[in-house]
Amino acid sequence: MMVDSRLAVVARDRKLALVRLELVIEALAAVGGSAGDEIASVWGKSAADLRDRIGDSRLEEWINAAECIVQTGVHHRYPEVHVSRLARALVRIATSSGQQKIDRISIVARAIESLPAADRVFVETIFSEATYNVHAAPWVAGLLCYGDDIDCDLLLSAAHADLERREMRIRALLGLSNNTNGKEIVLDLGYGLRLCKTRYGNRERVEDWSAIDALAAMSDAQVLRLRPDINSEVEADMYLAAICAYRLGDFQICVKALLCCVDCDDDVEEYWHLLAFAHRHLTHRDVFDRIVFGRERNFMKAR
Amino acid sequence: MGWTGIFQELAEARDSDTQLSQYAAVAAGLRRALDDWVPVDRVASYCALTTRLGLSVEVDCVFESVANGAQITGSDFAPTTRASASLYRKGIATSPDSRLHVVVSSRSEWAADALAAAWYPVAVESRVLRKPLIDHARMGRALGYPSCCVEFFVSHNDWSRQNTLAEAARRSGSFHWEANCLTKFTPWMLSFHMPCAFDCKETIRYAHEVLELVRTWDPKFADQIVAYMRRPCFALSERFACALDGVRPIARNHDAYEAVEDLCRGIPIRTRDDEARVQALNSGDACRIDGGTVYIYNDGMLHAMFDAKADLSIVEVPLLLPFE
Numbered sequence: 001m002m003v004d005s006r007l008a009v010v011a012r013d014r015k016l017a018l019v020r021l022e023l024v025i026e027a028l029a030a031v032g033g034s035a036g037d038e039i040a041s042v043w044g045k046s047a048a049d050l051r052d053r054i055g056d057s058r059l060e061e062w063i064n065a066a067e068c069i070v071q072t073g074v075h076h077r078y079p080e081v082h083v084s085r086l087a088r089a090l091v092r093i094a095t096s097s098g099q100q101k102i103d104r105i106s107i108v109a110r111a112i113e114s115l116p117a118a119d120r121v122f123v124e125t126i127f128s129e130a131t132y133n134v135h136a137a138p139w140v141a142g143l144l145c146y147g148d149d150i151d152c153d154l155l156l157s158a159a160h161a162d163l164e165r166r167e168m169r170i171r172a173l174l175g176l177s178n179n180t181n182g183k184e185i186v187l188d189l190g191y192g193l194r195l196c197k198t199r200y201g202n203r204e205r206v207e208d209w210s211a212i213d214a215l216a217a218m219s220d221a222q223v224l225r226l227r228p229d230i231n232s233e234v235e236a237d238m239y240l241a242a243i244c245a246y247r248l249g250d251f252q253i254c255v256k257a258l259l260c261c262v263d264c265d266d267d268v269e270e271y272w273h274l275l276a277f278a279h280r281h282l283t284h285r286d287v288f289d290r291i292v293f294g295r296e297r298n299f300m301k302a303r
Numbered sequence: 304m305g306w307t308g309i310f311q312e313l314a315e316a317r318d319s320d321t322q323l324s325q326y327a328a329v330a331a332g333l334r335r336a337l338d339d340w341v342p343v344d345r346v347a348s349y350c351a352l353t354t355r356l357g358l359s360v361e362v363d364c365v366f367e368s369v370a371n372g373a374q375i376t377g378s379d380f381a382p383t384t385r386a387s388a389s390l391y392r393k394g395i396a397t398s399p400d401s402r403l404h405v406v407v408s409s410r411s412e413w414a415a416d417a418l419a420a421a422w423y424p425v426a427v428e429s430r431v432l433r434k435p436l437i438d439h440a441r442m443g444r445a446l447g448y449p450s451c452c453v454e455f456f457v458s459h460n461d462w463s464r465q466n467t468l469a470e471a472a473r474r475s476g477s478f479h480w481e482a483n484c485l486t487k488f489t490p491w492m493l494s495f496h497m498p499c500a501f502d503c504k505e506t507i508r509y510a511h512e513v514l515e516l517v518r519t520w521d522p523k524f525a526d527q528i529v530a531y532m533r534r535p536c537f538a539l540s541e542r543f544a545c546a547l548d549g550v551r552p553i554a555r556n557h558d559a560y561e562a563v564e565d566l567c568r569g570i571p572i573r574t575r576d577d578e579a580r581v582q583a584l585n586s587g588d589a590c591r592i593d594g595g596t597v598y599i600y601n602d603g604m605l606h607a608m609f610d611a612k613a614d615l616s617i618v619e620v621p622l623l624l625p626f627e
Contacts, residue, residue: 206377206431213436216457247437277434281419292427293364293390 195239198269200295207269212243223247230257235264239271246278254278266297304490309356310521316349318342320490321569324528327520328513329407330356334447336408336417337495340366343391343401359411361418363404364388365397368571369426377431379463380424385572388425388432417445448496449505456497462617467497468538469620474500480533480626481510485544488569491531497541501624535626536566537590539611539619543567543577545584550625557591558623576612583607592621 193215196208215223227244228237230253242257258275261268272291279287290296306314306323314320317339328334341349343365353360366386369375378385391403406421408414420441422434436457443453459470468485472478478501486492493510518525531546535558538544549561563584567573580597584590587599587606595611611619 204376206380206433209433209435216436216440246435273432274435277422277438280422283415283419289390292432293388295428 193240193243195236195270197265199267200269201267207273209270211239212246212274215243215247218247220248233260235261238264242271242274242278246274249281251278251281255282262297272297304524304527306524307521310524312352316341316345316352318345321488321492322495323490323524324493324513324517325495326356326358326407327516329409330358331516332409333509333512333516335410335413336406336446338363338404338406338417338421338446340402340404343395343397343403344399346403349405353407358407358409359414361406361414362391363406363418363421364425365391365395365401365403366423366425367398367401373429375426375429375431377424377433378426380431380433386423386425387429388423388427413445417442420445443496446496449499449503449509451505452496452499452503455499460497462540464618466540466618466620468541468544468622468624471498471500472622472624475502476500477502478625478627479507480529481507481514483532483534483536483624483626485536485538485566485624486532486546488567489531491528493528493532501626533626535560536622536624537563537584538622538624539580540617542570542572542617543580543619545581552625553589554591556593556623557589559589561588576609580609583609590623592623595619595621597621 193211195211198205198207215226218226223244226240227248228241230238230241232238232241238257238260242254242261245251245254245257255275255278258271258278261271262275265271276288276291279285279291290299304320306320310320310323313323313326318341322337322339325334325337329337350360366388369385369387375385375387388404404421404423406414406418408417420434420438422432422438424431424433426432439460440453440457443456444450448456455471455474456467459465459467481493482498482501482503484492484494484497487495493513494506496506498506514525514528517528534546534548535550536544536546537558544566546564546566547558547560547562548564551559553559563581565581567577568581583599583606587601589600589603591598591600597609597611598605599607611621613619
């Protein structure tokens with residue numbers, strides 16, 4: 001099974017700055033060499049393909065993430081999680097890349113080397129553990145962990161911190177264990193809101209508006225407090241920004257946020273349909289008609 | 304009914320005599336806008352008429368009825384609208400029952416405003432496309448419905464879990480005939496929205512304004528509307544309602560009656576059960592509601608009975624609504 005996993009850890013200091021961390025596997029493969037090939041074989045993906053998708057610059061981000069994982073001690077608490085191949089690959093990458101990060105990577109690699117591999121379990125464990133440590137350690141403001149399987153739409157999970165109230169709201173891996181039919185992805189948007197991604201090819205479901213519908217009962221002030229920064233690069237944040245904007249009637253902002261969402265994942269009916277409705281409110285009926293009736297997609301990306 | 308004047312023209316142009324009073328209300332500015340379904344082959348004459356009336360028309364899309372048994376994903380979300388939608392183009396070839404969804408207003412900006420939120424849960428490529436809940440509120444406001452009723456609708460319009468008629472009845476201190484929304488699929492109606500209660504002051508006020516307006520256009524029609532709406536009704540849902548003639552209350556939730564008139568025969572979705580239940584009511588002279596069961600009597604003898612359902616994406620609640 002191909003797994004395209006991402007880890008994003010919210011850490012740093014009490015200012016609660018978000019640290020965006022990128023795809024582990026892609027970061028590894030980006031460095032190239034035999035390690036990239038090994039990772040590619042593990043995840044069933046070509047190294048070249050992965051390498052094309054991410055640059056070397058993101059390796060630093062991933063290392064930060066890995067260090068954070070080690071600090072939480074997840075690998076010690078859950079010895080059944082095996083990531084030795086990942087650890088070995090880390091070392092090889094550090095060695096072959098010639099970057100000055102060998103020590104840091106090695107620490108991470110050694111820490112996780114003995115753990116049994118089961119990628120979903122691994123991610124789940126990291127998530128749970130990090131959640132635990134978030135509550136235990138106030139320097140961690142939150143954690144966002146999600147992933148997807150390109151072919152199977154594997155859900156991982158997501159969580160957000162309610163920064164204003166400094167209260168963690170972790171949605172524990174919704175759908176991770178029971179989403180085996182590859183039909184749905186669920187992203188936790190925080191605040192009890194969820195984005196259920198509906199694929200066009202899934203003919204058994206219609207779009208899920210539960211998140212945006214939940215905003216209908218809120219006051220404008222409440223929605224404004226929820227609305228994240230429009231310039232975020234996190235997909236879930238952008239969707240939350242989009243639905244908040246739609247609820248508030250800021251349709252231009254909604255469109256802008258949704259275009260970022262479809263850049264992240266362009267097979268989500270919720271994104272396209274909300275985009276169509278936003279354009280309808282902007283009296284751009286031609287755009288609405290092309291998306292809804294023509295099922296055109298690429299023309300929006302060119303805008 | 305033999306319509307005259309502008310009502311006759313509207314009925315002919317639309318091939319329907321429903322909503323006539325609402326056209327008068329929109330033309331007079333009593334409500335901001337209305338939406339309607341016009342036969343595609345009559346669109347040109349319809350637009351000519353509305354232009355002559357000083358009304359602006361915004362075009363949405365073409366509705367075509369979905370054949371029974373057609374596989375539509377998400378049809379549970381469309382309990383009253385079983386249709387597929389397609390893009391409208393002038394000269395487009397459509398089936399005889401195709402209708403163009405339009406929004407009409409006395410002001411173009413109001414029409415555009417209403418159209419923006421006026422998407423219905425219809426099938427596109429065999430999958431129902433719904434709009435977000437907030438657009439129901441926007442549409443209600445754009446159509447000029449009372450804000451209390453818009454808020455009520457947004458809170459309770461969940462067909463598979465709630466019954467809006469029962470909710471409105473529960474909130475009602477009395478049952479005013481002016482708030483009788485069950486006749487909205489007939490020509491004899493004064494409002495199209497679901498009232499938040501059957502004693503909603505805003506709804507009653509609006510109904511009286513429309514009635515007086517209609518009276519200036521066609522006094523006979525106005526009298527007929529009052530007589531038609533001023534009847535007790537039996538209802539299970541917004542999809543099944545009957546007016547009762549010659550009602551004589553026997554006890555709480557137990558009425559004798561002389562005749563039953565089906566108020567929903569014109570809506571697209573009717574099941575065989577619906578027809579059978581109307582027949583059952585018509586075959587009796589009294590009905591009694593006990594929980595979710597309806598007992599029908601004839602000459603004091605139990606003649607028929609049926610249970611309310613909650614398995615067809617709609618929750619039925621038997622109600623006797625004593626509109627006075």
